[in-house]
Amino acid sequence: MDGNQTSLLSRRRFLVTGVTVAGGFAIGISALPHLVEAATVSAQPWETGDGYNPKEFNAWIVINPDDSILIRYQKAEMGQGSMTAVPMMLNEELQADWSKVKIEFASANRNLREKKIYGEMYSNGSRSVKESQKLVQQVGASARVRLIAAAAAKWNVPASDCTSANSIITHNPSGRTMRYSEVAADAAKIKLDKEPDIKTPDQWTFAGKPMPRIDVVHKIDGSAKFGMDAQVPGMVFAAIQQCPVPGGKLTSVDESVVAGMPGNPKVVKLDNAVAVAAEGTWWRARQALAKLQPVWDVGAAGSTDSAQFFREYHAALDSEKPVIGRKQGDIDKALGAGGKTFEAVYETPYLSHTPMEPMNATVQFQGDRLDIWVSTQDALDETETTAKATGIAAENIYLHNTYAGGGFGRRDVADEVIQAVKISQAVQKPVKLIWSREEDTRHDKMRPMAVVRFRAATGSDGIPTALQARTVTGSVVKNALGKLPPNGLDFVSIQGLATNGYNIPNMSIESIVKDTHLPVWWWRSPGQNQNVFAIESFIDEIAVANGIDPLEMRRKLLEGKPDWLAVLNTAAEKADWGKPLPKGSGRGIAICNDTDSLCAQVAEVTVSPQGALKVNRVTVALDTRYQVNPLTIAEQAEGSVIFGLTAALYGKIEIKNGVPVQGNFDTYRMVRLAQAPKTDVYLLKSGGKVWGGAGEPALPPISGAVANAIYAATGKRIRSLPLMDQDLSTGSA
Amino acid sequence: MKRMKLLAAALIVLGAASQAQAQTSPSLEQSAPPAETGSTAQQTATPASKGEYVARAGDCIACHSVTGGKAFAGGLKMGTPIGAIYSTNITPDKETGIGDYSFEDFARAVRQGVAKDGHHLYPAMPYPSYAKITDADMHDLYDFFMKEVPAVHQANRPSEIPGYLSFRWPLAIWNTLFTSSGAYQNNSAHDAAWNRGAYLVEGLGHCGACHTPRGWAFQEKALDDGSSSYLQGSELDAWSAPELRGDQLTGLGSWSQADLATFLKSGHNDKGVAFGSMLDVVNNSTPYLNDDDVNAIAGYLKSLPATTQQAAYTYNEATTTALQSGKPGHTGGDIYLGYCSSCHGLDGKGQTPFIPPLAGNPVVLDSDPASLINLVLNGAEPIVIKGTPDAYRMPQYRVQLTDQQVADALSFVRSGWGNGAGAVAADDVKKLRPVTDPSSDRYIILKMR
Amino acid sequence: MITLTVNGTQHQIDLEPDTPLLWALRDVVGLTGTKFGCGIAQCGACTVHINGEALRSCSVAIGHLDGAKITTIEGLSSDSQHPVQQAWLAEDVPQCGWCQSGQIMATAAFLKQYPQPTDADIDANITNICRCGTYERLRRAIHRAADLMKA
Ligand code: FES
Numbered sequence A: 001m002d003g004n005q006t007s008l009l010s011r012r013r014f015l016v017t018g019v020t021v022a023g024g025f026a027i028g029i030s031a032l033p034h035l036v037e038a039a040t041v042s043a044q045p046w047e048t049g050d051g052y053n054p055k056e057f058n059a060w061i062v063i064n065p066d067d068s069i070l071i072r073y074q075k076a077e078m079g080q081g082s083m084t085a086v087p088m089m090l091n092e093e094l095q096a097d098w099s100k101v102k103i104e105f106a107s108a109n110r111n112l113r114e115k116k117i118y119g120e121m122y123s124n125g126s127r128s129v130k131e132s133q134k135l136v137q138q139v140g141a142s143a144r145v146r147l148i149a150a151a152a153a154k155w156n157v158p159a160s161d162c163t164s165a166n167s168i169i170t171h172n173p174s175g176r177t178m179r180y181s182e183v184a185a186d187a188a189k190i191k192l193d194k195e196p197d198i199k200t201p202d203q204w205t206f207a208g209k210p211m212p213r214i215d216v217v218h219k220i221d222g223s224a225k226f227g228m229d230a231q232v233p234g235m236v237f238a239a240i241q242q243c244p245v246p247g248g249k250l251t252s253v254d255e256s257v258v259a260g261m262p263g264n265p266k267v268v269k270l271d272n273a274v275a276v277a278a279e280g281t282w283w284r285a286r287q288a289l290a291k292l293q294p295v296w297d298v299g300a301a302g303s304t305d306s307a308q309f310f311r312e313y314h315a316a317l318d319s320e321k322p323v324i325g326r327k328q329g330d331i332d333k334a335l336g337a338g339g340k341t342f343e344a345v346y347e348t349p350y351l352s353h354t355p356m357e358p359m360n361a362t363v364q365f366q367g368d369r370l371d372i373w374v375s376t377q378d379a380l381d382e383t384e385t386t387a388k389a390t391g392i393a394a395e396n397i398y399l400h401n402t403y404a405g406g407g408f409g410r411r412d413v414a415d416e417v418i419q420a421v422k423i424s425q426a427v428q429k430p431v432k433l434i435w436s437r438e439e440d441t442r443h444d445k446m447r448p449m450a451v452v453r454f455r456a457a458t459g460s461d462g463i464p465t466a467l468q469a470r471t472v473t474g475s476v477v478k479n480a481l482g483k484l485p486p487n488g489l490d491f492v493s494i495q496g497l498a499t500n501g502y503n504i505p506n507m508s509i510e511s512i513v514k515d516t517h518l519p520v521w522w523w524r525s526p527g528q529n530q531n532v533f534a535i536e537s538f539i540d541e542i543a544v545a546n547g548i549d550p551l552e553m554r555r556k557l558l559e560g561k562p563d564w565l566a567v568l569n570t571a572a573e574k575a576d577w578g579k580p581l582p583k584g585s586g587r588g589i590a591i592c593n594d595t596d597s598l599c600a601q602v603a604e605v606t607v608s609p610q611g612a613l614k615v616n617r618v619t620v621a622l623d624t625r626y627q628v629n630p631l632t633i634a635e636q637a638e639g640s641v642i643f644g645l646t647a648a649l650y651g652k653i654e655i656k657n658g659v660p661v662q663g664n665f666d667t668y669r670m671v672r673l674a675q676a677p678k679t680d681v682y683l684l685k686s687g688g689k690v691w692g693g694a695g696e697p698a699l700p701p702i703s704g705a706v707a708n709a710i711y712a713a714t715g716k717r718i719r720s721l722p723l724m725d726q727d728l729s730t731g732s733a
Numbered sequence B: 001m002k003r004m005k006l007l008a009a010a011l012i013v014l015g016a017a018s019q020a021q022a023q024t025s026p027s028l029e030q031s032a033p034p035a036e037t038g039s040t041a042q043q044t045a046t047p048a049s050k051g052e053y054v055a056r057a058g059d060c061i062a063c064h065s066v067t068g069g070k071a072f073a074g075g076l077k078m079g080t081p082i083g084a085i086y087s088t089n090i091t092p093d094k095e096t097g098i099g100d101y102s103f104e105d106f107a108r109a110v111r112q113g114v115a116k117d118g119h120h121l122y123p124a125m126p127y128p129s130y131a132k133i134t135d136a137d138m139h140d141l142y143d144f145f146m147k148e149v150p151a152v153h154q155a156n157r158p159s160e161i162p163g164y165l166s167f168r169w170p171l172a173i174w175n176t177l178f179t180s181s182g183a184y185q186n187n188s189a190h191d192a193a194w195n196r197g198a199y200l201v202e203g204l205g206h207c208g209a210c211h212t213p214r215g216w217a218f219q220e221k222a223l224d225d226g227s228s229s230y231l232q233g234s235e236l237d238a239w240s241a242p243e244l245r246g247d248q249l250t251g252l253g254s255w256s257q258a259d260l261a262t263f264l265k266s267g268h269n270d271k272g273v274a275f276g277s278m279l280d281v282v283n284n285s286t287p288y289l290n291d292d293d294v295n296a297i298a299g300y301l302k303s304l305p306a307t308t309q310q311a312a313y314t315y316n317e318a319t320t321t322a323l324q325s326g327k328p329g330h331t332g333g334d335i336y337l338g339y340c341s342s343c344h345g346l347d348g349k350g351q352t353p354f355i356p357p358l359a360g361n362p363v364v365l366d367s368d369p370a371s372l373i374n375l376v377l378n379g380a381e382p383i384v385i386k387g388t389p390d391a392y393r394m395p396q397y398r399v400q401l402t403d404q405q406v407a408d409a410l411s412f413v414r415s416g417w418g419n420g421a422g423a424v425a426a427d428d429v430k431k432l433r434p435v436t437d438p439s440s441d442r443y444i445i446l447k448m449r
Numbered sequence C: 001m002i003t004l005t006v007n008g009t010q011h012q013i014d015l016e017p018d019t020p021l022l023w024a025l026r027d028v029v030g031l032t033g034t035k036f037g038c039g040i041a042q043c044g045a046c047t048v049h050i051n052g053e054a055l056r057s058c059s060v061a062i063g064h065l066d067g068a069k070i071t072t073i074e075g076l077s078s079d080s081q082h083p084v085q086q087a088w089l090a091e092d093v094p095q096c097g098w099c100q101s102g103q104i105m106a107t108a109a110f111l112k113q114y115p116q117p118t119d120a121d122i123d124a125n126i127t128n129i130c131r132c133g134t135y136e137r138l139r140r141a142i143h144r145a146a147d148l149m150k151a
């Protein structure tokens, strides 16, 4: 890696001259002089030892004699770009020469042993950046202050006369300079009586500007090491089949049938799965596994299916008592007040996360020590979960964070890690376990299905005076956290409904959780990813029925909320809202408040008389309140639109005989280039007390925006996804 | 499900149903895919007894079992336009199976389609072919079912045919009309191997049930080599079962006896790969037959003369060149490049024996594109030879390609590389889309004992 | 024993002939830049060049490749100087990166046939899946790569 440092820089130079952010404007060198030489990260960015370094300044920073500086990064990198953004914030304070900065994953093991010196390590809920901000800025500031103090002491001058930039400390009166590396050792010993103040974002000079991702150079030449790429001497490859019906158990399997197959396959029986470990290639393990005919105990779940679940969910709307998640005014009175009333029910199916890199884990025992290489969203939690499940002491587990081939909420369960450990214990060899795509899709922890019923009443001006939303859905909270909070409310189930910003005097947001045998989990924009489709479509229904322009309706409902109106109007203007479109085409708008960010989107679609749908263009206005790296924020917005569009167009996991039917990309279809709309992202930052997230908030609006656009184009109201199952044909050419 | 149309027809003939457009509704047993690999069913060892061997040759298990179910316990759903029927429990269970069948009862059911209690079986049971089974084989078969098959207590599912349509007596008439009676008669004009092949193909193997065209009452037009319509190929439940006669392009003219033997033993050779209902055969039947019998079958089939004069297929490089340029100048060609070429190759020669060639493949050249459409829409389940599944499977394109795109791609394939077959219309695809089951990537294979 | 020339180096591969090239590359040759995404030629993450042609290596049996010349992402260029890689850098395309080796290999072959691709050409020919949804930048990068090749 260090070998091609120079070429790396030359590539960087090229990069900076050309890189473009959202809205398509190019950043020239002049705009970003400090970017000409950028920080680096290794193709294999995990510490190989135990997470210590004799020369380290502290747990976060290593300053080497050659002035190169290592910054440890405590979160995950699954494509969201935080591995660039978080160190940017640290260096905002440290003022190191960014071109000599190298970034590496922090050690979860060390974090455990040193009482969370790195804090939480999860990357989920779009929190990697916002929840790291104070911590890493403090780390950088305190390091800088101590470096300066050490230099001042050497010169025997007051620290207040010294400043630092680009890893160089200057004694301003005399102009004398000293490099960070010269004083690092002394500085490390200095104790501060009080931690220095950290900069507020408006004082930033380094962070806050578009910065190319540090990991890209390794993701264009195949050198970036993901969990599945880990190689351990003497390892065998494992393939696994879990009980087709989630929750079922393995009854028996005839192991003899794999005897004599290539790679000397060994069958390993797990409680709910059967695995085969083979030498040479994963393919051999997969082929041997395919030969097994395991017998499963699938239990009663083996006779369930999606249609039945939907019937039960619909019935539950009236038969079960909801928990009220948000209440204002008197909903019953308002609904009965004699105004014009509305009612509609919306449906969304189970979905699989389907990150591009299927679940996998590589494990190796050396005496008591267990090393794990895995693509994970939460190195710390997976270490602890694995310890709990296997009885191995957590401090003996060294989980090496790797680049992750997508996560979207799937990669903090550790089920694949625990399996790999058990298989390795059984075969007494290092093991690389890889799930087939079919296993990955079907044995996901799903996005729950949901049925949402709305009731509303409007006043004489046609604007809603009452809104009731009641959802029936699986409980992500119960599945992920083990139980519901004391108030019995699954707060995920109402995300996107309760978070609406509309000024409606009488509102009641209600939740009924109803689980099936399918485990459900956080899925990019939990709750929001389905509820925003429902509520934004329903608001659209009301607007249309009352002859009010959907944009106008929302403007009225958001009066007095400048931040909401700003994203709404930006999206509408940039998308030419109101400009006439040819017959068969239409625009739709939707808005949400997700992870404390605001996002409005306008979709422009064309529907052929035969019902062929094309999403031509999507305009996104996203307010994350603050911005550390506008470039990666824009990329996340673009990606979120596609992720949400795939769900809207094709996303469906059906259950038959208790079994998730869709298994691979031929049946679980993804948006490809041909279906990807032109997407323009406009970023806002309204500031304020809370920071918004970036990885999710641009996802929820897309399905509603598209559904509303379809209505505008065809007069067909979509109340259930995916769209591929809806008949959009109008017959009229 | 296969053979369903016979039933439909039987009833149609007798005015019990109006339309012959029989189609199956996806049956749960068949369409729920639990996993990439493995099924809840058990796999088989090499046949141990003479009786099991006969049962293999007759492929009884394909219809009398369901995925994940007990062998021979029945329950396979066979849709019909007037309601579904279910195959029956033929394990030796006294109450729900055939445990109290005497040899005579058994033989009558297999040969004449008359159950012990005298009711007529629906002709989904291929007794017109089974009528040829010799007494010796019938005894072995009876012993196998009585002594070796474990009894399973599983009540038969009643047919879903409404009462006013379910009268069975007219079947007796159908039977007298269309079933030849009597065991196979040796044809002295041929040697023993040929006769053995004929016996296996016309009798136990009941190949004609799918591969012989059907007449006005949907009866098989011919039950032996005496007629040129025998094994001439037939459309059945959205599959076009290819011709098995000597025709150069649409038949087996280009296949040698060795090619055929390889195909029957392994489910593929370097000219083609089994699919559709033929999977039941290669998964459960022919690979378990001994080499003599497989060669006998192959020899017999090769002896069936062509029915039409067809010039031998010649490969045409032009399509390959066009594809290599990246611009085939054909919408279907673009689709082929995007979705098909990685496996079937720019040269259309596939990766034999794992992935079939499209150039010169009789199935591609078939005048009826039903099988091609079905395969593209629904993919194919992996072949499982003696428990070992294929390395590669045909993905399904049902949710990825429109009717027009499927038609374009197939028209390209049928006209490319010297394939002279006709174009496919979007309407052909549209017709098959709703009535074919998306195949799962789960295969069906069952334990016999 | 099958002989493969991978990125200019000869390898003797001693595996079953039905083994997909993908696993020979990842597990035996040790080149992990080529990724596994689906195993059934649907996603393109495993795209490599076989005798100059972009193919999905998960669905190519090595039994058919004796003597073939294979180029993987690691061998596309020395030091990422290939115009497609440069364009990818310039547009900051990759997010998680798992699909990108395949996207780049597919694009490199595609641009040989379509030096001046229209958006329609791209839609019809680049069918690789990107779950992160980098398509906006990917499309820009393909056009940029075409321009770089002209220059
Ligand atoms: S892994 Fe080969 S195409 Fe998906």
Ligand code: FES
Residues within 6 Å of the ligand: A079, A356, A405, A406, C094, C095, C096, C097, C098, C099, C100, C129, C130, C131, C132, C133, C134
């Ligand atoms: S960059 Fe993550 S799948 Fe494409």
